[in-house]
Amino acid sequence: MEAVVRHKSVRSDPDNVSITKLYLWVLSYLRPYRKTFALLIGCSLFITLIEMSIPKLIQYFIDVILPKNEEKLFYMLLVATAIMIGFMYALTVTRNNMQRNIQELAGRDLQLGVYRQLHRLGFAYYEKHPVGETLSLLNTEVSAVQQIYQSYLPKLIQHLLFVAVMTAAMFLMQWQLTLAVLPCFFTFYLFAPYLSKKTSQHGRQRTENSKFMNKRIYDSFMALPELRANGSEKWDLSRLLDAVSAYNKSDVMSTYYALVRGFLRGLSISMGAIVLFAYGSYMVQTLAITVGEFIAFLFYYFMSIGMFTFIVMSVAAQKALMFQAEVIYRFMRRTPEVQEPDHPVPLSKVKGELHFRDVSFDYPDRSGVLRHFNLHIHPGEKVAIVGASGTGKSTIMKLIGRFYDPIDGEIVLDGVPLPKLSISKLRDSLGFVFQDTYLFHQSIRENIRFGRPEATDEEVEAAAIAAYAHHFIMQMPDGYDTVVGERGSKLSGGQKQRIALARMLVKNPSVILLDEATSALDYEGEREVGQAMETLFENRTIVAAAHRLSTIRTYSRIVYMADGQVAESGSYEELMSRKQLFYKLVNGGTEENG
Secondary structure: OOOOOOOOOOOOOOOOOOHHHHHHHHHHHHHHHHHHHHHHHHHHHHHHHHHHHHHHHHHHHHHHHHHHOOHHHHHHHHHHHHHHHHHHHHHHHHHHHHHHHHHHHHHHHHHHHHHHHHHHHHHHHHHHOOHHHHHHHHHHHHHHHHHHHHHHHHHHHHHHHHHHHHHHHHHHHOHHHHHHHHHHHHHHHHHHHHHHHHHHHHHHHHHHHHHHHHHHHHHHHHOHHHHHHOOOHHHHHHHHHHHHHHHHHHHHHHHHHHHHHHHHHHHHHHHHHHHHHHHHHHHHHOOOOOHHHHHHHHHHHHHHHHHHHHHHHHHHHHHHHHHHHHHHHHHHOOOOOOOOOOOOOOOOOOOOOEEEEEEEEEEOOEEEEEEEEEEEEOOOOEEEEEEOOOOOHHHHHHHHOOOOOOOEEEEEEOOEEHHHOOHHHHHHOEEEEOOOOOOOOOEHHHHHHOOOOOOOHHHHHHHHHHOOOHHHHHOOOOHHHOEOOHHHOOOOHHHHHHHHHHHHHHHOOOEEEEEOOOOOOOHHHHHHHHHHHHHHOOOOEEEEEOOOHHHHOOOOEEEEEEOOEEEEEEOHHHHHHHOOHHHHHHHHOOOOOO
């Protein structure tokens, strides 16, 4: 059974987020497992009590059994110790299993939360943020925060319990010895906050430099063909080395302050041990304490000092991790630009009537993409949108799919404004074929079946035949089971677009959106696919952003866009007879993609 914390996406908090608030947010992923976590703490408490009893048993052996040579008591002590140690290890195994389950489940929930948020943020987020940044979020920030569940928090609780109980025991045993070692111990912690702060500062810089370095590495991999073609390997290597150098510098400084802190910690512990042995020997000689009591106190000191040191180091390390947690926290608090309606209007069957009513739209870095745009597309109508680059052709496709919402006006499907429809139901009724087709590193069969995962092998092959892809697929080494490579690297541009068309055909949508869908096909391939589309997409609404004018002659209407508005509209023959903008475009050559 999956227990995942649902974190509602709200608007970003103010710039300053307290570490306490961040830490509580991170711990909130443990909430579904709080009963198991309580059992974990209970096991840790019992283990602590058993560990504390062992030095007392040693004290009893030295002070009572050894002087009197009580053989029977000695064997009883051995049996009692063995039973306690066995019970302690059994509890330890139980605790470790619970700890492992909790950390895996909480870590999984965090990862799933990030993935869900990525899906919620949608297309607008991907266009604004590079892939390297998103990969860094998943590979670096999430992994860093998972360390809290995996090691820091469980050990912190265990050690806190141990130190609390142990310190109380030491004061009860010999408060004079305890007070004697405290000055040496706290000498280190006078400098620890400064050293921890410097370590955290450089650690945060290291995180930022790591993110930047990952972006550089990703760019280098993705641009490898272009780099080789232009002989720019040295230029790229220089940029990458600069990023690596910045990361290494921050990493060295963070490590330096951590090592200095570790050295001072060790020095303070050693000084405390010297004071303890000197003063403790004096107390033994004056019979203020027994030898067994002194030995037990030594055990408590070295056990507690190590654990207390871990607590301080753990707190400092988790403070550093909070810088990375803040990145995830702010990401999770982002509000999706496109919101799912609370009560979506059901559409039993989509007819495909689209109506743009006074629609205006801006990108963050480009305004006036659409300005009071009006367009009515009838059910079953084939509409081609043409125009110069930047006139908003592709933007219209994104708005129909609700990748974005217009800043003004509305888009209506079958009489219902798009924001009132369920996003998933809306996109189920749409079939997209983009100019740049993404294929998964899987078989051709699975890439086509992506359009409708429940499609049978026969339906997949029928779609491939209809898209004129079956012939080249059967010539592949493993036919439909041929793995296409990363992003379809084993296929040509035309082959990839045929696979994309087959993927869309198997989905069988009511509205078809073609964004330069045949731009990578040769003349013969374009003609074949065009014939297939004529037959298969009859009585379906088709909206196409066209690059090649030869592909739109048979469309029922052509819309020429200029300055974010409809400049001309009509059939191919009508627009050519007017001898205006579209006529000039046809006679002047093909336009660029917009």
